[in-house]
Amino acid sequence: xxxxxxxxxxxxxxxxxxxxxxxxxxxxxxxxxxxxxxxxxxxxxxxxxxxxxxxxxxxxxxxxxxxxxxxxxxxxxxxxxxxxxxxxxxxxxxxxxxxxxxxxxxxxxxxxxxxxxxxxxxxxxxxxxxxxxxxxxxxxxxxxxxxxxxxxxxxxxxxxxxxxxxxxxxxxxxxxxxxxxxxxxxxxxxxxxxxxxxxxxxxxxxxxxxxxxxxxxxxxxxxxxxxxxxxxxxxxxxxxxxxxxxxxxxxxxxxxxxxxxxxx
Numbered sequence: 001x002x003x004x005x006x007x008x009x010x011x012x013x014x015x016x017x018x019x020x021x022x023x024x025x026x027x028x029x030x031x032x033x034x035x036x037x038x039x040x041x042x043x044x045x046x047x048x049x050x051x052x053x054x055x056x057x058x059x060x061x062x063x064x065x066x067x068x069x070x071x072x073x074x075x076x077x078x079x080x081x082x083x084x085x086x087x088x089x090x091x092x093x094x095x096x097x098x099x100x101x102x103x104x105x106x107x108x109x110x111x112x113x114x115x116x117x118x119x120x121x122x123x124x125x126x127x128x129x130x131x132x133x134x135x136x137x138x139x140x141x142x143x144x145x146x147x148x149x150x151x152x153x154x155x156x157x158x159x160x161x162x163x164x165x166x167x168x169x170x171x172x173x174x175x176x177x178x179x180x181x182x183x184x185x186x187x188x189x190x191x192x193x194x195x196x197x198x199x200x201x202x203x204x205x206x207x208x209x210x211x212x213x214x215x216x217x218x219x220x221x222x223x224x225x226x227x228x229x230x231x232x233x234x235x236x237x238x239x240x241x242x243x244x245x246x247x248x249x250x251x252x253x254x255x256x257x258x259x260x261x262x263x264x
Contacts, residue, residue, distance in 0.1 A: 006033060007086045017041045028099070031045045031074070049066065069174040070174040082102075110195070110207055111161055112156070117156045136186070141248045173204060176199075
């Protein structure tokens with residue numbers, strides 16, 4: 001079985017890729033997919049996405065998700081891929097954990113979200129922290145309504161870590177996922193909002209991974225060159241957004257949501 005561990009980093013002065021040149025790769029090839037802003041990545045094979053990316057190359061968030069959602073376009077010949085966001089310092093314990101999960105022959109594994117469970121919470125978190133504006137949230141909701149998605153099938157996930165079998169079904173999910181991202185977002189991207197609407201049945205994606213497993217394996221966050229997202233006075237529009245989400249999706253909010261938000 002041939003396995004690859006990959007990440008993707010796009011945009012100037014953005015992201016971090018851990019030097020793995022002195023590590024045991026534990027049965028994985030290592031690949032970094034990047035754009036022209038970035039150079040060498042010690043221990044990783046390098047692929048420049050700008051050579052093949054078919055859309056606006058200034059949309060760095062979209063480019064990053066192009067590789068994140070569709071690894072089969074870049075990583076041919078592998079049975080499995082493991083994706084991890086470019087903000088973590090890796091350990092051999094973590095790589096061994098990934099290999100052990102692959103040995104169980106899964107199809108698609110992601111992390112369950114540790115603190116959010118509803119679509120309202122998933123929208124209100126980036127809104128309250130200035131990641132998505134009210135208008136950007138409305139655009140996503142309107143696009144999903146236009147796509148006639150079943151909002152009742154939403155599940156919360158955290159897609160910083162993905163283990164995937166390279167097969168036709170998963171390639172189809174990945175394409176659908178990116179197509180939704182490309183349609184719904186014009187600037188900042190929250191891909192985890194859209195994954196549930198890219199699958200045909202809930203059993204296609206297993207949320208058995210967790211961020212706690214990362215930490216127990218010694219993996220650490222590293223945030224060089226990260227700018228704080230703008231602060232917003234979210235209280236002015238939060239109930240407008242809740243009302244809009246309800247009117248368009250038919251879902252009801254958790255009454256505790258507004259009290260749990262933070263803008264820091």
